[in-house]
Amino acid sequence: xxxxxxxxxxxxxxxxxxxxxxxxxxxxxxxxxxxxxxxxxxxxxxxxxxxxxxxxxxxxxxxxxxxxxxxxxxxxxxxxxxxxxxxxxxxxxxxxxxxxxxxxxxxxxxxxxxxxxxxxxxxxxxxxxxxxxxxxxxxxxxxxxxxxxxxxxxxxxxxxxxxxxxxxxxxxxxxxxxxxxxxxxxxxxxxxxxxxxxxxxxxxxxxxxxxxxxxxxxxxxxxxxxxxxxxxxxxxxxxxxxxxxxxxxxxxxxxxxxx
Amino acid sequence: xxxxxxxxxxxxxxxxxxxxxxxxxxxxxxxxxxxxxxxxxxxxxxxxxxxxxxxxxxxxxxxxxxxxxxxxxxxxxxxxxxxxxxxxxxxxxxxxxxxxxxxxxxxxxxxxxxxxxxxxxxxxxxxxxxxxxxxxxxxxxxxxxxxxxxxxxxxxxxxxxxxxxxxxxxxxxxxxxxxxxxxxxxxxxxxxxxxxxxxxxxxxxxxxxxxxxxxxxxxxxxxxxxxxxxxxxxxxxxxxxxxxxxxxxxxxxxxx
Ligand SMILES: Nc1ncnc2c1ncn2[C@@H]1O[C@H](COP(=O)(O)OP(=O)(O)O)[C@@H](O)[C@H]1O
Ligand SMILES: [Mg+2]
Numbered sequence: 001x002x003x004x005x006x007x008x009x010x011x012x013x014x015x016x017x018x019x020x021x022x023x024x025x026x027x028x029x030x031x032x033x034x035x036x037x038x039x040x041x042x043x044x045x046x047x048x049x050x051x052x053x054x055x056x057x058x059x060x061x062x063x064x065x066x067x068x069x070x071x072x073x074x075x076x077x078x079x080x081x082x083x084x085x086x087x088x089x090x091x092x093x094x095x096x097x098x099x100x101x102x103x104x105x106x107x108x109x110x111x112x113x114x115x116x117x118x119x120x121x122x123x124x125x126x127x128x129x130x131x132x133x134x135x136x137x138x139x140x141x142x143x144x145x146x147x148x149x150x151x152x153x154x155x156x157x158x159x160x161x162x163x164x165x166x167x168x169x170x171x172x173x174x175x176x177x178x179x180x181x182x183x184x185x186x187x188x189x190x191x192x193x194x195x196x197x198x199x200x201x202x203x204x205x206x207x208x209x210x211x212x213x214x215x216x217x218x219x220x221x222x223x224x225x226x227x228x229x230x231x232x233x234x235x236x237x238x239x240x241x242x243x244x245x246x247x248x249x250x251x252x253x254x255x256x257x258x259x
Numbered sequence: 260x261x262x263x264x265x266x267x268x269x270x271x272x273x274x275x276x277x278x279x280x281x282x283x284x285x286x287x288x289x290x291x292x293x294x295x296x297x298x299x300x301x302x303x304x305x306x307x308x309x310x311x312x313x314x315x316x317x318x319x320x321x322x323x324x325x326x327x328x329x330x331x332x333x334x335x336x337x338x339x340x341x342x343x344x345x346x347x348x349x350x351x352x353x354x355x356x357x358x359x360x361x362x363x364x365x366x367x368x369x370x371x372x373x374x375x376x377x378x379x380x381x382x383x384x385x386x387x388x389x390x391x392x393x394x395x396x397x398x399x400x401x402x403x404x405x406x407x408x409x410x411x412x413x414x415x416x417x418x419x420x421x422x423x424x425x426x427x428x429x430x431x432x433x434x435x436x437x438x439x440x441x442x443x444x445x446x447x448x449x450x451x452x453x454x455x456x457x458x459x460x461x462x463x464x465x466x467x468x469x470x471x472x473x474x475x476x477x478x479x480x481x482x483x484x485x486x487x488x489x490x491x492x493x494x495x496x497x498x499x500x501x502x503x504x505x506x507x508x509x510x511x512x513x514x515x
C-alpha cells in the first residue's frame with residue numbers, strides 16, 4: 001500500500017466551458033505522481049491552470065479526459081482525505097474563529113467535548129487563542145490565514161492542497177508561516193501540494209518543484225529540491241542554483257512566440 | 260450628542276407638520292379640504308382613547324405581517340431551492356419571470372371570490388405581492404455565494420443539503436434581508452389597498468369609512484396613522500438586520 005502514490009494524475013486534459021464558444025483549454029496532458037508524505041510545489045505563469053489543477057485534485061471541478069487518483073481511488077468529488085487551503089481563505093464570515101474550526105469536526109460527528117479540545121489546541125498552536133470569538137472580518141490577513149489552516153487541519157486530512165496560501169502576507173508573517181508549515185509537514189508526514197508564484201518559497205519548502213507552461217498548462221519540468229534546507233536566506237549553492245534555474249525556466253514562458 | 264441624534268432626525272418631520280399647521284391656519288384652503296394638523300392629532304388621540312385605533316392597527320399589522328411572513332417562508336425556500344437544484348430552477352425561473360412584473364393587486368377580485376372578504380384574502384394578496392421579490396432576492400443572493408465557501412464546506416465533510424442550509428443560506432442572508440426590506444412596505448401597501456377595496460376593518464377600513472362619511476379629518480388622521488405604522492415596521496426590520504448581521508462588516512463600526 002505504501003507503494004501507491006498519494007496522488008496520481010495521468011493524461012489529464014481540461015477545458016472550462018466545454019462545448020461552448022467560450023471554451024478555454026486550461027490543462028493539457030498533465031502527468032504527475034506525488035508520493036505519500038511528499039511536499040511538492042506547483043509554479044508557473046499566472047493563468048496557467050495551477051488553481052484549476054488543485055481544484056480538480058480536490059474534487060471540486062469535474063473533469064472528463066484523463067485520470068486523477070487519490071489514495072488508489074478515482075476522484076469523483078471532494079473528500080475529507082484532502083484538506084484545502086484556498087487563496088482567499090474562504091473562512092465562513094458568519095461564524096467565529098472557533099466555530100469555523102469546529103465546523104469540520106461537527107460534520108465528522110466528533111463528540112462536542114473532544115471537538116472543543118481539539119479546536120482550542122489548534123488555535124493555540126496557530127497563536128489565535130484569545131481570538132476564538134472574533135469574526136474573520138475582525139482579523140488581520142495573517143490571522144485569517146492561520147485560522148483557515150487550523151480549520152483544515154482539524155479534520156486531519158492526509159493530503160493538504162494549498163493555493164498560494166501565503167501570497168497575501170507580509171514578508172515577516174510569511175516566513176513565520178513557512179516555518180510552521182514545514183514543522184507540520186515534518187511532524188505529521190502529510191502529503192502537501194503547494195501552489196505558489198514565489199520561486200524561493202517553492203524551493204525552500206518542497207522536495208520537488210513542478211514547473212508548468214503557460215496556458216494550456218502542461219508540465220514543463222520537475223526540479224528535485226530535496227536537499228537539506230536551513231532557510232530561505234541560506235547561502236547553500238544548491239538552493240541558489242535551483243532558484244536561478246526555475247526562474248529562468250518560468251521567465252521563458254513569458255517570452256513571445258515561446259511554447 | 261449621540262442621544263440627541265434620533266431627535267435631530269425627527270426635526271424635518273416636525274417642520275413638515277408645523278408647515279401644515281401654519282398653512283391650514285392661513286385659511287387659503289377650507290378646513291374641509293385641509294384640516295389643521297392639531298385637529299387631526301386630536302382625532303388620532305380620540306380614536307386611540309376609544310380603542311378604535313389600536314384595533315385597526317392590530318388588524319392591519321396582523322394581515323400585513325402574516326402575508327409577509329408567509330411570503331418570506333415560501334420565497335426563501337423557493338429561492339434557495341432554485342440556487343441548489345436544476346429541477347427547481349427549471350420550474351420556477353419562468354414562473355418568477357412572469358410573476359415578478361405582474362401587478363399582484365390584479366388578483367384581488369379573484370382572491371375575494373375564492374377566500375371571501377375576511378382576513379384570508381388580504382393575507383393572501385399581501386403574500387403574493389411579497390413572494391416574487393423575496394424569491395428573486397434570495398435566489399440572486401444564493402447563486403452569488405463565493406464557490407470557495409461551498410467547496411470548503413464540502414471538503415470538511417458537509418453533504419449537499421447541509422451546504423444549502425449551513426453555507427448558502429447564511430451567506431445569502433444580507434441579500435435575503437434586502438428583499439425583506441423591499442417587501443415589507445409592499446405588504447403594508449397591499450393590505451391597505453385590500454382593506455380600502457373590500458372593507459373589513461383595519462386602517463384601510465377606517466379610511467374607507469371616513470371617505471364614505473365625507474370625514475376629511477378622519478382621512479388625514481388615517482394617513483398619519485399609516486405613516487407611523489409603516490415607519491415602525493421598517494425601523495423594526497432594520498434593527499433585525501443589524502442583529503442578524505452582527506458578523507458582517509456592514510453591521511460593525513471599525514473595531515480594534
Ligand atoms: N470558472 C472559470 N471559467 C472559465 N475560465 C476560467 C475559470 N477559472 C479559471 N479560468 C481560466 O483558466 C485559466 C487557468 O486559471 P487558474 O487555474 O486560476 O490559473 P492559475 O491559478 O495558474 O493562475 C485562466 O486562463 C483563467 O482565466
Ligand atoms: Mg491561481
